[in-house]
Amino acid sequence: MSATTRQRLERALEGARFVESRDGMPTLEVEREQLIATLRKLRDEAGFTSLTFVTAIDRYPKEPRLTVHHQLLSIEHCDRVRLQTELPGEDERLPSCRELFPGASFMERECFDMFGIQFDGHGDLRRLLMPPGYLHHPLRKDFPHHGIEPDRLYREWDRDRRQASECAP
């Protein structure tokens, strides 16, 4: 971590909690309640104008189970920062940062689809990769490899189709 990046971060955020990261990227631990305020400060005061990705890690059966990562890029200073927010297993809610970074919309949808994290205030939290009507979140560690009734939606479609053709004159 270069000294200037850290200085800039410390200037923008009072009492920022840095954690170790294996790849050397400056990583901050943020409470769920402070996430939006932190992101806003990083965007407006530290020059991190681009949200590169939002993703999550499931550490089942450890608690807290889910960690959400927001990674930001400063095009001006050519450096990156990562925020990690821990969520307990029963209460997977996080405020959406769609207002700050419109590009977060799809990444939060994917994160919801794969991990079941509810982004409050997103407004359009539909599934992105899995079909609508799918019940599970496949990247959770307790999701079985072969899935749970992977053919359910097809069978339901098939049944409806047959019933419709039986009713037709």
Next chain:
Amino acid sequence: MGSLKPADEAMDAGFLATRVDALINWGRKNSLWPMPLGLSCCGIELMAMIGPKFDISRFGAEAARFSPRQADLLIVAGTLTWKMAHAARTIYDQMPEPKWVIAMGVCSSSGGMYDSYAVVQGVDSILPVDVYVPGCPPRPDAVIDAILKLQKRIERESPLKDILSGPDEVDERGSGQLTYQPNRAVERTAGDLHPHDPRASREDGA
């Protein structure tokens, strides 16, 4: 002309005596119009097969139609996901009779390496498949061989009987009546292929 060979005594008389079945089959087998359902990398090999280098027009099957209404051979080329399954079944249902299906590549034959929640473990769980082609992806020659094998099969069909006997019973093959079976063969071989796989140690009782 193969099965359409006229009787020797009719040769000079300027007409042809044959069976209706043989005539219909001859027409059907030499004008298979494929509907390419290119779902992944197999689709690229399929394009090579239709193109001039491998050239399936030599076997009368070059008229690839991108409308199921004008096709009678569905080539499922690639990984079929459950999200795509109803689209594939709709395409099959829209094709006019008679129709045949080739499962091209291991993904459409058995799910292949995608032993996962997202992938249909063989398109034969939703469609009646006539010929399976192994390979990942198969070479164009292998698919041409599948078309030739299908032509041999069509030669043995008896279309006149089917026409005279009226509409068939509903064909239940692949129409959602088979139950889903995860690919157990993969679990059995996992220990040999990947000694670090947790499923392997579980089978050893370790």
